[in-house]
Amino acid sequence: MRHIRQLLPEECAREILSAGSNGVLSLVDSDGEPYGVPLSFAYDNDGYIYFHSALEGHKIECIKADGRCSLEAIELVRKRI
Numbered sequence: 001m002r003h004i005r006q007l008l009p010e011e012c013a014r015e016i017l018s019a020g021s022n023g024v025l026s027l028v029d030s031d032g033e034p035y036g037v038p039l040s041f042a043y044d045n046d047g048y049i050y051f052h053s054a055l056e057g058h059k060i061e062c063i064k065a066d067g068r069c070s071l072e073a074i075e076l077v078r079k080r081i
Helices: 010-019 058-065
Strands: 022-028 034-043 049-051 069-074
Touching: 010 034, 022 058, 034 058
Parallel strands: none
Antiparallel strands: 022 034, 022 069, 034 049
């Protein structure tokens, strides 16, 4: 990370994952091209993230071709009126 002061503490990241259910999974396909797919996920507090997927398709092909990935979790903020 370029600016280490922007790194979230692990506890904060776990809270966001626990509270969230949507995000964008970013992968690399077999041609080395980036591929991002919005999805729903579940986090189990043991460090595992689960998401639904068919057994075949572009997402699975990307994972098989290159295991590198990142998940951007979307934290919903509800404003009280």
